[in-house]
Amino acid sequence: MATTVLVVEDEKEIRELLRRYMERAGYAVVSTGSGAEAIRLLGDRGVDIAVLDLGLPDVDGSEVLREARERGGTPVVVLTARDAVEDRIRGLRLGADDYVTKPFSPTEVVLRVQAVLSRARHESGWSDSAAxxxxxxxxxxxxxxxxxxxxxxxxxxxxxxxxxxxxxxxxxxxxxxxxxxxxxxxxxxxxxxxxxxxxxxxxxxxxxxxxxxxxxxxxxxxxxxxxxxxxx
CATH class of the missing domain: 1.10.10.10 (Winged helix-like DNA-binding domain superfamily/Winged helix DNA-binding domain)
Structure with a gap:
């Protein structure tokens, strides 16, 4: 079963661009421009990782990030247009696993998603051993x-x-x-x-x-x- 990436971005062109690149990389993609819809999708528990724009029109992206952390610890890569270091690390303080600053290369976003998923799945295929x-x-x-x-x-x-x-x-x-x-x-x-x-x-x-x-x-x-x- 393909890994599912949730893309949360209110700008349709960027959202569709990320969808195409994620699908080319072999991921299944669900996308939305709504923070409220993103929270609902996270609740379905079918999402393996989220790519999240913090600047959403209806629900603050930080609230979506909190929901991702609380609902099973879904990994999150944050997208932000802000240049200040304080703003970039704000999402990381809230629990994001990585960030990409706009404007970005969609290939870079795919690579960041792959890196976060790799870290999240270190346990796959390992045999039992004592702690x-x-x-x-x-x-x-x-x-x-x-x-x-x-x-x-x-x-x-x-x-x-x-x-x-x-x-x-x-x-x-x-x-x-x-x-x-x-x-x-x-x-x-x-x-x-x-x-x-x-x-x-x-x-x-x-x-x-x-x-x-x-x-x-x-x-x-x-x-x-x-x-x-x-x-x-």
Whole structure:
């Protein structure tokens, strides 16, 4: 069954252009220019990833993004015409997995969609294995099942947050710069990457609970490290 991409863009020409390129790449596409309709389509649970313009006429795109996060964590690539870094990372702070700034190449959008889907599906085809334990069992990471638990509670992570956690956990205590993390997680550098990584770390810490800042520690002027030791 083909992967389904939801394209949410109020400009018809752009919407149809993205549809054509996505279909050429082998994806099934549903599209709409309405935020309200996008929320309904997300509720149908047939959407694997959304390409979302934040500037919608009826419902603010950030509300659609929140719905995507709440309804099963559907990955989202945000489209924005805004040039300021603050505006671009706003969507990422709300949980988007990537962004593309207008004007854009439709080929670039397809590549971003492919990259996000790849990160989201690391668990496909993996065999069962025991979870790796950190901090005397406080944090459990099962990469085969693509699952994490903190203090006995399952942690629902976006693909980017999962990538950050597993990168830090690969060598506990090692300090990773923001540049290293963005390349480990996304595979490329982009404008504003340092502040974007900070935003994703903030979201990850929040999901890890009250001890989040001790699990993902800040090393001032350098980057981040996992603050828990791997259990033997």
């Amino acid at each position: 790796t334990s950190y901090g005397h069992g406080r944090l459990l990471i099962d990469e085969d099942r693509h699952e994490a638990q903190m203090d006995g509670t399952k942690v629902e992570l976006t693909p980017t947050e999962w990538g950050l956690l597993t990168a830090l956990a690969s060598v506990p205590g090692r300090v990773y710069s923001r540049y290293e993390l963005v390349n480990r997680v996304r595979g490329y550098e982009f404008s504003g990457y340092e502040r974007t990584i900070d935003s994703h770390v903030k979201n990850l810490r929040h999901k890890l609970g009250p001890a989040g800042a001790q699990v993902v520690e800040t090393v001032m002027g350098v980057g981040y490290r996992l603050g828990l030791r791997r259990d033997t």
